[in-house]
Amino acid sequence: MTPTDPEPTGTIGPLTDTPRRVAILKKLRRRPTVRGSVIALLILIVVVMVAPYFAPQNPYDLANLNLLDGRLAPRSPMMDGGTYWLGTDDQGRDMLSAILYGLRISVMVGLTTVALATTIGSLVGLVAAYVGGFVDAMLMRLVDFILGFPTILVALVLLSMLGRGIDKVILALVIVQWAHYARIMRSRALQERHKEYVEAAANLGFPAWRIMLFHLLPNCLGPVMVFATIQIAAAIVLEATLSFLGVGVPVTEPSLGLLIANGFQYLLSGDYWISMFPGLALLLLILTINILGDRLRESLDPRHA
Amino acid sequence: MKTEETPVIELRNVHKRFEHRPDLAQRILALAGRPIDRRTVYAVNGVDLAIRRGEVLGLVGESGCGKSTLGRVVAGLHHQTEGEVLFKGQHADQLRGAERLAYILGVQMIFQDPQASLNPRQRVRQILSEALKVHKLSPRAEIPARVDRALSEVGLDSEYRERFSHQISGGQRQRIGIARALMVSPSFMVCDEPVAALDVSIQAQIINLFMDLREQHGFTYLFISHDLGVVRHISDRVAIMYLGKIVEISTAAEIFARANHPYTQALLAEVPDIARRGRTFIPIKGEIPSPLAPPSGCTFHPRCPHVMPVCKEQAPPLDLIAPGHWSACHLNHA
Amino acid sequence: MTEELLKVRGLRTAFHTEAGAWPAVDGVDFTLRRGEILGLVGESGSGKSVTGFSLVGLIDAPGEVVAGEVIFDGTDLRQLDEEGLRQLRGNRIAMIFQDPLMTLNPVLRIGEQMMEAIQTHAKVSNAEARTRCREALEKVGIASAESRLDSYPHEFSGGMRQRVAIAIAMLNNPDLIIADEPTTALDVTIQGQILYRMQEVCRTLNTALIWITHDLGVVAELADRVAVMYAGRIVETGPVSEILSAPRHPYTQGLLQSMPGIAQPGARLQQIKGMAPSLTKRPSGCAFRPRCPNAIARCAEQAPDITTEGSRSYRCYVPIARESVPV
Numbered sequence: 001m002t003p004t005d006p007e008p009t010g011t012i013g014p015l016t017d018t019p020r021r022v023a024i025l026k027k028l029r030r031r032p033t034v035r036g037s038v039i040a041l042l043i044l045i046v047v048v049m050v051a052p053y054f055a056p057q058n059p060y061d062l063a064n065l066n067l068l069d070g071r072l073a074p075r076s077p078m079m080d081g082g083t084y085w086l087g088t089d090d091q092g093r094d095m096l097s098a099i100l101y102g103l104r105i106s107v108m109v110g111l112t113t114v115a116l117a118t119t120i121g122s123l124v125g126l127v128a129a130y131v132g133g134f135v136d137a138m139l140m141r142l143v144d145f146i147l148g149f150p151t152i153l154v155a156l157v158l159l160s161m162l163g164r165g166i167d168k169v170i171l172a173l174v175i176v177q178w179a180h181y182a183r184i185m186r187s188r189a190l191q192e193r194h195k196e197y198v199e200a201a202a203n204l205g206f207p208a209w210r211i212m213l214f215h216l217l218p219n220c221l222g223p224v225m226v227f228a229t230i231q232i233a234a235a236i237v238l239e240a241t242l243s244f245l246g247v248g249v250p251v252t253e254p255s256l257g258l259l260i261a262n263g264f265q266y267l268l269s270g271d272y273w274i275s276m277f278p279g280l281a282l283l284l285l286i287l288t289i290n291i292l293g294d295r296l297r298e299s300l301d302p303r304h305a
Numbered sequence: 306m307k308t309e310e311t312p313v314i315e316l317r318n319v320h321k322r323f324e325h326r327p328d329l330a331q332r333i334l335a336l337a338g339r340p341i342d343r344r345t346v347y348a349v350n351g352v353d354l355a356i357r358r359g360e361v362l363g364l365v366g367e368s369g370c371g372k373s374t375l376g377r378v379v380a381g382l383h384h385q386t387e388g389e390v391l392f393k394g395q396h397a398d399q400l401r402g403a404e405r406l407a408y409i410l411g412v413q414m415i416f417q418d419p420q421a422s423l424n425p426r427q428r429v430r431q432i433l434s435e436a437l438k439v440h441k442l443s444p445r446a447e448i449p450a451r452v453d454r455a456l457s458e459v460g461l462d463s464e465y466r467e468r469f470s471h472q473i474s475g476g477q478r479q480r481i482g483i484a485r486a487l488m489v490s491p492s493f494m495v496c497d498e499p500v501a502a503l504d505v506s507i508q509a510q511i512i513n514l515f516m517d518l519r520e521q522h523g524f525t526y527l528f529i530s531h532d533l534g535v536v537r538h539i540s541d542r543v544a545i546m547y548l549g550k551i552v553e554i555s556t557a558a559e560i561f562a563r564a565n566h567p568y569t570q571a572l573l574a575e576v577p578d579i580a581r582r583g584r585t586f587i588p589i590k591g592e593i594p595s596p597l598a599p600p601s602g603c604t605f606h607p608r609c610p611h612v613m614p615v616c617k618e619q620a621p622p623l624d625l626i627a628p629g630h631w632s633a634c635h636l637n638h639a
Numbered sequence: 640m641t642e643e644l645l646k647v648r649g650l651r652t653a654f655h656t657e658a659g660a661w662p663a664v665d666g667v668d669f670t671l672r673r674g675e676i677l678g679l680v681g682e683s684g685s686g687k688s689v690t691g692f693s694l695v696g697l698i699d700a701p702g703e704v705v706a707g708e709v710i711f712d713g714t715d716l717r718q719l720d721e722e723g724l725r726q727l728r729g730n731r732i733a734m735i736f737q738d739p740l741m742t743l744n745p746v747l748r749i750g751e752q753m754m755e756a757i758q759t760h761a762k763v764s765n766a767e768a769r770t771r772c773r774e775a776l777e778k779v780g781i782a783s784a785e786s787r788l789d790s791y792p793h794e795f796s797g798g799m800r801q802r803v804a805i806a807i808a809m810l811n812n813p814d815l816i817i818a819d820e821p822t823t824a825l826d827v828t829i830q831g832q833i834l835y836r837m838q839e840v841c842r843t844l845n846t847a848l849i850w851i852t853h854d855l856g857v858v859a860e861l862a863d864r865v866a867v868m869y870a871g872r873i874v875e876t877g878p879v880s881e882i883l884s885a886p887r888h889p890y891t892q893g894l895l896q897s898m899p900g901i902a903q904p905g906a907r908l909q910q911i912k913g914m915a916p917s918l919t920k921r922p923s924g925c926a927f928r929p930r931c932p933n934a935i936a937r938c939a940e941q942a943p944d945i946t947t948e949g950s951r952s953y954r955c956y957v958p959i960a961r962e963s964v965p966v
């Protein structure tokens with residue numbers, strides 16, 4: 001059989017070309033914010049990766065710290081000739097190094113938490129939607145149960161039982177967060193489940209796990225991914241809060257939250273840099289992630305595809 | 306007397322009900338005395354059907370008549386609530402292993418909505434080759450050639466292999482759906498309103514494709530549609546369904562020339578005919594009842610112009626009123 | 640009061656995209672008399688729905704009506720401002736949409752919506768408005784109309800909702816009703832009911848009707864005249880009998896021949912090769928050229944102008960001869 005669509009020879013052009021103003025506006029919309037936030041995020045990631053090589057000082061190595069250098073103002077000179085560009089905190093830690101390492105912790109916590117919570121939550125949601133019935137009911141009651149508690153409260157309780165440490169922080173955050181993803185995935189999967197391509201897959205004799213993972217999952221990721229990008233920032237803030245409250249990371253490995261907490265007491269006496277710079281760094285990180293998340297959401301929107 | 310060959314698909318007194326199972330909250334309330342809301346959809350209510358090899362059986366009905374559900378029961382996608390489904394003489398629900406796979410793959414479905422029937426994330430070649438890979442039906446090396454062959458059989462250029470479903474038109478998507486079914490070498494195709502969502506000129510192309518494939522492969526079709534014109538064109542026999550029951554079944558020519566059941570007559574009268582001009586419409590009264598609450602007796606009695614007292618009480622059985630022509634109507638006994 | 644109710648000349652509606660403005664409706668002309676039923680036929684992408692919406696200014700961005708006249712009872716609708724159009728809509732020109740849920744507000748009772756339609760255009764007391772609503776519902780065959788006025792749209796079936804939409808359209812005795820595929824999603828027996836009501840309404844009130852559809856069968860039975868659209872232009876128009884029994888344009892003939900009702904059962908259907916062009920890939924010259932069995936060189940150079948033949952007209956350089964295949 002011959003192919004069914006002969007290509008037309010010669011087509012007519014549009015009535016009018018898009019007016020200049022509209023075209024420019026469109027370009028503007030496309031370029032700066034996306035590019036800007038992608039670049040900012042890449043810088044952040046690079047910084048985070050190379051922090052150990054970059055930082056003038058390893059803030060975790062207690063041997064490096066000199067109490068006499070404590071609470072020095074920004075741009076004070078170091079003992080060995082360098083400069084404390086952002087000052088030092090009360091223990092003599094170079095703020096710049098501490099912030100770089102702190103960013104690293106924040107990003108790591110954010111990404112790891114979200115990756116784990118998404119995986120666990122998505123699988124639970126998928127199974128609940130596909131299998132249905134009793135399994136669905138039980139899983140969703142578990143989800144409801146977990147979502148019934150205030151996040152910080154649960155995290156605090158968990159961490160007080162588990163102790164301090166980054167891995168324990170991540171564990172606590174994942175336990176608290178996965179339920180959201182389960183619910184989102186389940187509601188999306190319930191819609192997709194009845195679509196004919198899923199029936200077609202069953203008609204071709206595919207086993208249930210294959211249908212769930214290769215057919216349902218890829219088409220239900222949209223809302224989950226959207227939520228995940230928002231949650232990265234939320235996880236980072238949550239970790240910062242917990243550290244600020246003193247239950248997160250150990251004192252020797254400060255994250256941004258802990259740094260802010262440390263500097264809190266000195267704010268009124270004028271040593272603003274101990275709290276403010278970590279605070280600004282945290283702010284910039286969250287802002288960049290949120291803006292990028294927004295752009296990602298727009299591009300995931302099927303209307304733009 | 307020559308023994309009749311075993312029909313490919315046989316349905317014996319098949320019922321399919323969708324029951325609303327009460328959840329935990331309702332069960333607790335029931336303990337406290339509140340009656341449980343058991344909404345049941347009576348989709349298929351006692352259907353007997355035998356489809357012979359190589360024939361095209363058209364199944365006609367309007368929304369809510371259960372034809373789509375029946376199609377899915379035939380294809381093994383739904384399990385019947387009561388009754389038996391036989392595939393080549395064997396009970397389908399007793400089949401296991403390789404035999405069950407042979408049944409599932411042997412009866413393929415073509416779906417109504419071309420857009421929803423293709424996985425939006427898969428390229429055409431993945432959609433077509435997946436079944437071969439999963440069931441190891443073909444050596445890996447041969448798969449691309451088989452994909453190309455299937456594409457050309459449905460009239461598509463092999464350049465479509467790399468496309469996603471949103472990059473091709475409705476008619477082409479439906480061809481991919483057909484190609485996907487062809488890949489597993491079925492013998493029976495259940496076509497659930499395959500051309501309803503397509504433009505008239507594309508419909509003609511797809512109908513021709515169905516007919517060509519039948520000639521080349523000897524397929525048996527269960528062709529479900531609400532469009533009487535299409536059904537008449539392609540079918541050998543036609544069954545009319547109303548609210549879960551077959552009310553009339555016969556050869557296509559007989560149904561269209563000598564329709565017996567009042568519902569069939571009404572359907573035929575309502576179908577817009579291009580040859581008629583300026584007709585004054587005389588509509589059939591009443592709404593199509595919901596399958597949640599089918600009327601008593603003959604389900605058509607509230608709308609039937611010839612209703613009699615017995616119609617409200619007793620459901621008429623499918624009777625042989627002429628050679629090869631069955632109809633379920635009390636008027637035939639009167 | 641002239642006989643001619645609606646006269647459309649050179650209607651052009653374009654959609655603005657990043658790559659320029661593309662005409663979904665590319666120069667449409669037709670005339671409609673009082674009480675006449677016109678079937679506007681086309682497949683998806685032909686621009687028939689966009690035409691209907693363009694007549695009453697219901698085209699939103701990124702679409703825009705860029706040219707043409709729409710002269711309704713002497714007034715050019717394109718020159719009216721939004722307020723002027725608003726006074727006409729629902730009053731003298733009514734629309735029925737494919738999805739009745741577009742007409743009906745799901746959170747308002749039917750009675751409220753209908754009374755609103757009346758009282759927006761005339762000073763009528765609540766009691767009188769309610770009576771008129773009830774009568775309108777009865778006219779479209781809805782039983783227990785009085786109690787139904789207090790129902791919500793979701794309590795009606797699809798066919799009944801569409802009948803309510805017709806009732807609303809009729810409320811103010813419009814001169815023109817534009818119906819955009821109102822029965823496409825409905826079953827055949829319900830469609831029969833709707834068509835019966837529409838026919839009654841048009842006959843008793845002498846309302847003109849533009850019935851937009853892809854179903855030639857419905858047009859054959861319901862309409863007085865038919866206009867066939869392809870790729871944004873009307874390619875053939877004229878009285879239903881003449882057009883359907885002896886089409887001049889190859890597209891009309893192709894459509895008629897691909898309908899299963901015409902062919903011998905079991906025979907291969909005549910099919911029009913290829914597909915309708917998308918909005919941005921319309922061929923130069925006559926848009927039907929790549930699919931036309933009779934195309935000549937001239938068809939690629941310039942789109943044909945309208946040729947008139949008595950009460951019918953078409954756009955084609957190689958029309959089907961007079962003694963054509965009867966349908």
